[in-house]
Amino acid sequence: MSDFQAVKISERVYWVGAIDWALRDFHGYSTSRGSTYNAYLIMGDEPILVDTVKAQFFPEMLARIKSIIEPEKIQYIISNHAEMDHSGALPEISKIIHPKKIFASKVGVQALSDHFHFMHEITPVAHGEKLNLGNTNLSFIETKMLHWPESMFTYFADEGILFSQDAFGMHFATHELFSEQNDQAILREEAAKYYANILLPYSSLVLNLFKSLPSLNLKIKMVAPVHGPIWHREEDIEWIFGLWQKWAKQEIYPKAVVVYDTMWQSTAKMAVAIADGIASGNFDIAVKVLPLTGGAVKRSDIAFELLEAGVFIIGSPTLNQGIFPTVADLLCYLKGLKRKNLLGQVFGSYGWGSEATKILQEELQKLAIIPVAEPIIVRYVPTAEDLAKCFAAGKHIAKTLLQKIEI
Amino acid sequence: MKYICNVCGYIYDPAIGDPDSGIIAGTSFADLPANWVCPLCGVGKEDFTAIP
Numbered sequence: 001m002s003d004f005q006a007v008k009i010s011e012r013v014y015w016v017g018a019i020d021w022a023l024r025d026f027h028g029y030s031t032s033r034g035s036t037y038n039a040y041l042i043m044g045d046e047p048i049l050v051d052t053v054k055a056q057f058f059p060e061m062l063a064r065i066k067s068i069i070e071p072e073k074i075q076y077i078i079s080n081h082a083e084m085d086h087s088g089a090l091p092e093i094s095k096i097i098h099p100k101k102i103f104a105s106k107v108g109v110q111a112l113s114d115h116f117h118f119m120h121e122i123t124p125v126a127h128g129e130k131l132n133l134g135n136t137n138l139s140f141i142e143t144k145m146l147h148w149p150e151s152m153f154t155y156f157a158d159e160g161i162l163f164s165q166d167a168f169g170m171h172f173a174t175h176e177l178f179s180e181q182n183d184q185a186i187l188r189e190e191a192a193k194y195y196a197n198i199l200l201p202y203s204s205l206v207l208n209l210f211k212s213l214p215s216l217n218l219k220i221k222m223v224a225p226v227h228g229p230i231w232h233r234e235e236d237i238e239w240i241f242g243l244w245q246k247w248a249k250q251e252i253y254p255k256a257v258v259v260y261d262t263m264w265q266s267t268a269k270m271a272v273a274i275a276d277g278i279a280s281g282n283f284d285i286a287v288k289v290l291p292l293t294g295g296a297v298k299r300s301d302i303a304f305e306l307l308e309a310g311v312f313i314i315g316s317p318t319l320n321q322g323i324f325p326t327v328a329d330l331l332c333y334l335k336g337l338k339r340k341n342l343l344g345q346v347f348g349s350y351g352w353g354s355e356a357t358k359i360l361q362e363e364l365q366k367l368a369i370i371p372v373a374e375p376i377i378v379r380y381v382p383t384a385e386d387l388a389k390c391f392a393a394g395k396h397i398a399k400t401l402l403q404k405i406e407i
Numbered sequence: 408m409k410y411i412c413n414v415c416g417y418i419y420d421p422a423i424g425d426p427d428s429g430i431i432a433g434t435s436f437a438d439l440p441a442n443w444v445c446p447l448c449g450v451g452k453e454d455f456t457a458i459p
Binding site: 144201204 | 417
């Protein structure tokens with residue numbers, strides 16, 4: 001018998017996924033707690049596999065399936081999301097199962113074909129379509145750009161289970177499949193990090209999804225995403241749905257995020273003085289100081305910090321008439337995530353040309369971040385007076401942020 | 408006339424425009440700049456279809 005067992009999660013559904021304890025970098029997203037790839041097996045007259053796992057975890061998924069059923073007895077496969085951490089094992093498992101049909105959204109048919117240059121005919125299902133496979137009643141909900149064009153949910157009506165692919169998921173390797181078995185603080189952090197790094201640019205669609213959900217009349221008793229734990233207590237489903245709606249609104253919070261890189265500690269000193277200014281006095285504002293130096297803080301962790309922040313304060317020394325490459329990397333990343341409504345402040349030291357802060361000020365505009373004030377600039381090494389100016393700028397930033405929140 | 412993005416399903420409605428990209432309400436699809444892209448998925452105007 002294999003070590004890998006299926007885990008029963010409802011009367012008829014088993015988790016047959018894989019746990020990736022070692023994952024630390026998900027195409028640039030720093031996954032400090034690993035991840036899971038959740039595949040599900042719906043048992044019935046005609047068993048159905050919902051999603052698969054990353055290709056290298058195919059043996060693990062297969063072993064878990066075999067602990068319940070001979071794989072050949074599976075009749076259908078549903079692909080809710082074509083990204084390879086969920087479709088990677090599809091070609092291999094299809095060769096063993098020989099499914100009668102593989103289902104995907106219309107766009108998913110093309111996306112899977114473009115990935116695997118295929119192999120097996122894919123049957124499109126439409127938004128709202130209902131499908132009865134033996135004693136299993138399913139319906140499909142297109143969730144375009146949440147977070148890929150082909151993304152969809154599958155709803156297993158008999159048990160009220162929403163297979164939500166990446167939605168409501170997180171990168172968190174755990175044996176504890178149900179959310180309530182895990183530390184809620186970790187769940188909140190990893191769910192927020194996932195939202196900030198994957199879903200944020202599609203926030204308007206997240207809000208639309210919640211607007212349209214009631215009209216679908218689903219009786220959701222369980223939400224089963226493809227990464228991280230499953231939500232099955234009413235209060236937990238409400239909790240994660242509530243968080244997603246809150247994040248999708250992209251409100252501003254009393255929190256300042258100070259990010260910088262530095263050559264000879266001048267820009268670092270400025271960062272600390274600005275942060276001290278924000279933290280001083282009676283301002284009820286949280287401050288995070290995040291150095292990029294030597295990869296100290298990862299870009300995806302900064303995206304996470306900005307999700308529940310109000311002001312982004314970014315500093316770079318001038319290096320050969322430009323900004324630091326680490327700072328450029330971060331800005332390139334943040335541009336894609338489109339966090340709205342933030343205030344901003346630019347700072348930096350320079351030697352003979354202060355190009356970096358000019359570039360950063362332009363970059364803030366491209367990020368649709370509203371500058372609080374003109375860039376704070378110091379030649380070579382900050383004097384006590386310069387640092388006092390940074391401190392005062394911090395206080396000004398704090399006041400401006402609080403005013404904006406109150407409006 | 409409204410246009411739908413073939414890739415992601417975003418609908419361009421001239422009555423709303425695309426304020427985040429600086430496109431004011433009342434701008435017809437034809438009058439969008441050539442470099443305008445879908446605000447959701449980033450494809451160009453050529454990937455849009457008119458909704459009759």
